[in-house]
Amino acid sequence: MARVVVIGAGLGGLPAAYELRHVLPREHKITLISNQPKFTFVPSLPWVALGLKSLDSIQLDLAKTVIKHDIEFIHAAVTAINPKLRQIKMDDDRTLDYDYAVIATGPELALDALKGLGPEGGYTQSICNPHHAVLAGEAWEQFLENPGPIVVGASPGASCFGPAYEFAFLIHDQLKRKGLRSQVPITFITSEPYAGHLGIGGMATSRWLMRKFMADREIELMENTAISHFEADAVHLVDGRVIPSKFTMVLPPFRGPKFLRDAVGLTDAKGFVPVLPTYRHPEFDSIYAVGVVTQLKAVEQTPIPTGAPKVGLMSEEMALAVAQNIALELGVTSGNQCRPTLQAICFADFGNTGALFLADPLLPDAAGDRKRALIYHGIWVSWMKAGFEKYFLTKMRFGWTIPWFEKIGFRAIGLPLVEPIIPSLEPDPVQAKA
Amino acid sequence: MARVVVIGAGLGGLPAAYELRHVLPREHKITLISNQPKFTFVPSLPWVALGLKSLDSIQLDLAKTVIKHDIEFIHAAVTAINPKLRQIKMDDDRTLDYDYAVIATGPELALDALKGLGPEGGYTQSICNPHHAVLAGEAWEQFLENPGPIVVGASPGASCFGPAYEFAFLIHDQLKRKGLRSQVPITFITSEPYAGHLGIGGMATSRWLMRKFMADREIELMENTAISHFEADAVHLVDGRVIPSKFTMVLPPFRGPKFLRDAVGLTDAKGFVPVLPTYRHPEFDSIYAVGVVTQLKAVEQTPIPTGAPKVGLMSEEMALAVAQNIALELGVTSGNQCRPTLQAICFADFGNTGALFLADPLLPDAAGDRKRALIYHGIWVSWMKAGFEKYFLTKMRFGWTIPWFEKIGFRAIGLPLVEPIIPSLEPDPVQAKA
Numbered sequence: 001m002a003r004v005v006v007i008g009a010g011l012g013g014l015p016a017a018y019e020l021r022h023v024l025p026r027e028h029k030i031t032l033i034s035n036q037p038k039f040t041f042v043p044s045l046p047w048v049a050l051g052l053k054s055l056d057s058i059q060l061d062l063a064k065t066v067i068k069h070d071i072e073f074i075h076a077a078v079t080a081i082n083p084k085l086r087q088i089k090m091d092d093d094r095t096l097d098y099d100y101a102v103i104a105t106g107p108e109l110a111l112d113a114l115k116g117l118g119p120e121g122g123y124t125q126s127i128c129n130p131h132h133a134v135l136a137g138e139a140w141e142q143f144l145e146n147p148g149p150i151v152v153g154a155s156p157g158a159s160c161f162g163p164a165y166e167f168a169f170l171i172h173d174q175l176k177r178k179g180l181r182s183q184v185p186i187t188f189i190t191s192e193p194y195a196g197h198l199g200i201g202g203m204a205t206s207r208w209l210m211r212k213f214m215a216d217r218e219i220e221l222m223e224n225t226a227i228s229h230f231e232a233d234a235v236h237l238v239d240g241r242v243i244p245s246k247f248t249m250v251l252p253p254f255r256g257p258k259f260l261r262d263a264v265g266l267t268d269a270k271g272f273v274p275v276l277p278t279y280r281h282p283e284f285d286s287i288y289a290v291g292v293v294t295q296l297k298a299v300e301q302t303p304i305p306t307g308a309p310k311v312g313l314m315s316e317e318m319a320l321a322v323a324q325n326i327a328l329e330l331g332v333t334s335g336n337q338c339r340p341t342l343q344a345i346c347f348a349d350f351g352n353t354g355a356l357f358l359a360d361p362l363l364p365d366a367a368g369d370r371k372r373a374l375i376y377h378g379i380w381v382s383w384m385k386a387g388f389e390k391y392f393l394t395k396m397r398f399g400w401t402i403p404w405f406e407k408i409g410f411r412a413i414g415l416p417l418v419e420p421i422i423p424s425l426e427p428d429p430v431q432a433k434a
Numbered sequence: 435m436a437r438v439v440v441i442g443a444g445l446g447g448l449p450a451a452y453e454l455r456h457v458l459p460r461e462h463k464i465t466l467i468s469n470q471p472k473f474t475f476v477p478s479l480p481w482v483a484l485g486l487k488s489l490d491s492i493q494l495d496l497a498k499t500v501i502k503h504d505i506e507f508i509h510a511a512v513t514a515i516n517p518k519l520r521q522i523k524m525d526d527d528r529t530l531d532y533d534y535a536v537i538a539t540g541p542e543l544a545l546d547a548l549k550g551l552g553p554e555g556g557y558t559q560s561i562c563n564p565h566h567a568v569l570a571g572e573a574w575e576q577f578l579e580n581p582g583p584i585v586v587g588a589s590p591g592a593s594c595f596g597p598a599y600e601f602a603f604l605i606h607d608q609l610k611r612k613g614l615r616s617q618v619p620i621t622f623i624t625s626e627p628y629a630g631h632l633g634i635g636g637m638a639t640s641r642w643l644m645r646k647f648m649a650d651r652e653i654e655l656m657e658n659t660a661i662s663h664f665e666a667d668a669v670h671l672v673d674g675r676v677i678p679s680k681f682t683m684v685l686p687p688f689r690g691p692k693f694l695r696d697a698v699g700l701t702d703a704k705g706f707v708p709v710l711p712t713y714r715h716p717e718f719d720s721i722y723a724v725g726v727v728t729q730l731k732a733v734e735q736t737p738i739p740t741g742a743p744k745v746g747l748m749s750e751e752m753a754l755a756v757a758q759n760i761a762l763e764l765g766v767t768s769g770n771q772c773r774p775t776l777q778a779i780c781f782a783d784f785g786n787t788g789a790l791f792l793a794d795p796l797l798p799d800a801a802g803d804r805k806r807a808l809i810y811h812g813i814w815v816s817w818m819k820a821g822f823e824k825y826f827l828t829k830m831r832f833g834w835t836i837p838w839f840e841k842i843g844f845r846a847i848g849l850p851l852v853e854p855i856i857p858s859l860e861p862d863p864v865q866a867k868a
Contacts, residue, residue, distance in 0.1 A: 205652070212649035215642045
């Protein structure tokens with residue numbers, strides 16, 4: 001019997017736990033550890049921050065839910081991991097021995113990156129976690145009573161840009177509906193070299209589409225711009241310019257959580273977990289990782305530092321692959337190891353329209369090409385996002401990851417999500433790692 | 435009997451001569467002097483430069499045309515003017531005494547403003563005069579055989595930005611029709627603080643519309659950007675960046691012609707003629723001016739210097755007002771002096787669409803407001819521009835300025851073009867001048 005511990009119960013961790021349960025016989029124990037009592041469908045947090053949706057409606061009680069599916073749940077924060085001893089320490093001083101640990105913590109927000117960043121002890125809102133979204137919602141209500149200029153954007157070192165666009169466009173739409181838009185100059189400040197770069201070197205017409213959407217909405221666009229710090233009523237740029245703002249939402253840089261960074265040899269300098277194509281750690285056989293906490297090398301160096309994002313579907317792909325690879329190692333299944341395809345689909349709701357991004361794969365090759373890169377837009381995408389949220393929450397309630405009909409659907413549009421690793425076609429993993 | 439000399443036979447000068455002929459009895463002599471043998475409908479030069487129209491089709495032979503309307507025509511370049519002696523000297527060494535001189539030369543292109551500017555001795559094309567448009571047309575034909583990157587824009591100190599937008603969008607449209615667009619990165623570089631500023635502090639949604647049009651057409655937009663100099667295959671920016679270009683059309687700054695700058699006290703430092711509300715020179719009673727050569731104070735100082743443009747309709751308004759005011763001074767008519775309203779309408783053809791700008795007046799007040807500022811766009815505007823060209827050429831052939839039906843039309847849309855100057859409502863002209 002093996003004990004597989006999944007650390008983190010977000011878009012990567014919860015599907016990983018379910019998929020592990022799905023592929024491993026009951027003799028193997030699966031433990032899900034989360035410092036949050038609830039699963040949150042994080043992509044819907046912009047709606048929560050603007051009072052368009054209650055936090056409750058996008059959450060699931062983890063203790064109640066996962067136990068039904070024969071997964072142990074521990075509500076605790078991991079404070080240390082010793083990958084050599086295969087041991088985890090938690091904030092209730094318990095320790096836990098594991099055979100495999102799947103790290104799915106998601107990112108820690110690097111709110112100390114800029115002075116004044118963050119809603120607590122700073123002047124900016126965030127939509128990166130449920131607590132922040134609730135605080136943003138309160139700030140938004142206050143703002144509406146006494147409107148003024150707004151800044152939305154992403155700080156230097158950020159890697160996840162999509163939600164900033166989504167939030168800016170949703171704000172525009174909300175203000176318009178409330179008849180307040182003309183009182184509110186909106187400025188979008190991004191560290192991307194150009195709007196629509198998205199940390200992935202742009203895709204399809206994203207560069208032109210984002211600029212067009214900004215102009216359509218009369219949002220002032222500042223590309224390739226580094227924010228220096230924040231004050232209560234202004235955003236200061238590195239070049240000395242000061243942009244007034246009464247409501248500021250700026251995405252922070254991400255890093256790996258402290259307990260990972262503290263574990264010698266486990267992460268890179270930023271706390272992200274390096275992985276082989278199987279999403280196993282290159283040094284520690286017992287460590288796998290999925291989601292935002294994995295190391296993903298950015299496709300290009302940008303004038304102002306940026307990172308590459310991971311979208312929800314990629315986390316699910318990683319979860320599928322990791323569960324398969326652990327099952328293989330445990331001798332439960334046979335065949336080839338597999339890896340996520342890193343095909344990415346992302347829905348964004350822009351209020352009066354939405355955009356669906358399909359990047360296959362997420363990062364282009366050295367020549368800047370992808371197999372496919374498509375953007376569709378229209379109000380139906382907003383509806384799809386809302387529908388997908390409900391579908392995903394239902395899946396998580398039922399303990400599904402990617403059910404057969406979803407797999408068929410994805411295959412039908414050429415997205416297998418995971419693919420076998422054929423050793424003869426593989427680069428040497430040691431080289432691949434280098 | 436008085437002799438009224440009109441110097442320049444463009445969109446300001448030719449209508450001025452006709453309107454003078456219209457209001458002054460035959461005992462007064464009207465002389466039109468032009469260094470060009472032909473009138474050119476300058477707004478159509480972008481079409482000529484792209485081979486969409488022959489130069490011939492937008493020109494009129496001046497000698498043949500104006501003589502029919504009892505106007506003397508002299509094909510010569512004025513080399514000096516002595517406003518005290520009321521005397522003009524021409525390049526054939528003739529001198530001409532006048533009672534009134536209407537200066538309507540249009541601008542001189544300040545091609546020495548940047549190294550490499552201009553088609554002769556430089557590396558950039560221009561659509562500012564017929565000769566340049568023909569040269570641009572030849573360069574365009576060559577470019578099409580071996581396409582590469584294109585830069586279109588306006589240099590620091592430019593005041594006329596509209597044609598640059600028009601040219602960039604027409605180029606996009608032409609390349610698309612020829613199936614070459616994907617081979618040609620187009621960059622638009624402007625000294626305006628933002629696209630759509632147009633030297634007039636922007637108008638209506640021009641800022642957002644121009645950005646949107648750029649994004650729609652996948653044209654890279656560099657706003658608030660100062661060009662330093664040009665090389666055969668590149669545009670160098672003041673900040674050191676180098677933009678490759680195989681075909682460059684950059685609008686130069688304008689100034690008044692040398693013979694005006696040489697006349698002591700006649701012009702400002704740039705050679706533009708200062709005018710009272712009547713469009714008479716503040717110091718020299720015998721000097722009036724119309725069109726681009728008049729001094730028009732820009733509404734605001736921009737980070738990179740820009741000037742305020744004068745559109746064709748404004749030149750016609752000035753011509754009407756000046757003719758009325760000279761007639762009044764000659765005792766031919768009675769009533770109040772009048773002044774142009776500086777209401778501006780501008781048609782721009784963008785290839786697959788067009789935009790009609792109505793700014794009333796051209797320059798906003800201190801608070802940034804205008805009585806009206808409207809932008810319409812649609813393919814019908816392109817058709818209107820083509821139609822207007824034919825209409826204007828017909829008018830110039832028949833010796834009309836603004837015929838009664840056009841006046842009725844303009845009044846119907848609230849554009850009287852000229853308005854009486856009611857002395858009690860006027861600021862002291864000496865103060866107004868200061």
